[in-house]
Amino acid sequence: MLIAKNLSHSFDYLLFENVNLQINPKDKIAIIGSSGSGKSTLLHILSALLKPQNGIVEYEGKDIYSISEKELIEIRKKEFGIIFQFHYLFNTFTALENLQAAAILAQREVDMKLLERLKIKDVINQNIQTLSGGQQQRVSIARVLTKHPKIIFADEPTGNLDKENANEVIDVLFEYCDENNAALLTVTHDYEIAKRFERVYELKDKRLNIWK
Numbered sequence: 001m002l003i004a005k006n007l008s009h010s011f012d013y014l015l016f017e018n019v020n021l022q023i024n025p026k027d028k029i030a031i032i033g034s035s036g037s038g039k040s041t042l043l044h045i046l047s048a049l050l051k052p053q054n055g056i057v058e059y060e061g062k063d064i065y066s067i068s069e070k071e072l073i074e075i076r077k078k079e080f081g082i083i084f085q086f087h088y089l090f091n092t093f094t095a096l097e098n099l100q101a102a103a104i105l106a107q108r109e110v111d112m113k114l115l116e117r118l119k120i121k122d123v124i125n126q127n128i129q130t131l132s133g134g135q136q137q138r139v140s141i142a143r144v145l146t147k148h149p150k151i152i153f154a155d156e157p158t159g160n161l162d163k164e165n166a167n168e169v170i171d172v173l174f175e176y177c178d179e180n181n182a183a184l185l186t187v188t189h190d191y192e193i194a195k196r197f198e199r200v201y202e203l204k205d206k207r208l209n210i211w212k
């Protein structure tokens with residue numbers, strides 16, 4: 001589905017080199033590593049947001065940084081779902097309006113069962129700015145799943161949540177992948193959360209090594 005070959009990237013210093021990774025349907029992959037090791041940068045490269053200085057990223061056989069801008073926008077819009085550390089929701093809209101906007105763009109419906117699973121059904125008519133950080137994070141996860149992506153890229157998706165809610169969010173993401181033949185790639189600081197994933201890599205000493 002997605003193959004990354006020989007990626008390397010630097011900003012002020014070399015972040016990583018010779019990174020290779022393959023993502024298949026239903027894969028659940030976590031990337032751990034210390035702060036500043038380049039986890040978010042790698043996630044951006046894999047999710048079509050940042051061209052790597054070296055190496056290629058292929059999605060369904062096509063090098064995503066060589067295809068036309070139009071094709072790339074279509075992949076970003078329809079195939080990839082990105083959960084950022086910051087939610088980027090429309091602050092003056094209600095939670096439901098945010099989800100409806102995503103549903104209209106993706107020609108899908110808002111799934112009420114999903115809102116129940118994410119424990120945001122009761123706050124769905126509140127403005128985003130009146131929700132807690134954890135509730136905002138769960139709305140942003142619901143928004144991404146409403147699109148029905150083939151690959152979910154998540155940057156610290158449980159960062160604002162307590163242990164119980166964090167585990168429930170991971171359950172929802174895993175279920176989504178199993179039911180929709182989709183894949184999940186998560187960046188996390190949380191080793192307890194990482195242990196729940198089938199495959200875990202650690203970004204360390206400028207390399208992506210298998211951790212589990």
Ligand SMILES: Nc1ncnc2c1ncn2[C@@H]1O[C@H](COP(=O)(O)OP(=O)(O)OP(=O)(O)O)[C@@H](O)[C@H]1O
Pocket residue numbers: 011012015033034035036037038039040041042
């Ligand atoms: N656009 C940018 N321009 C310059 N430097 C950047 C840019 N993006 C990231 N960096 C630098 O690259 C390094 C790695 O950042 P990155 O966010 O990928 O790390 P991380 O492992 O995700 O960190 P954290 O766990 O703290 O979120 C940092 O030193 C950061 O300042």
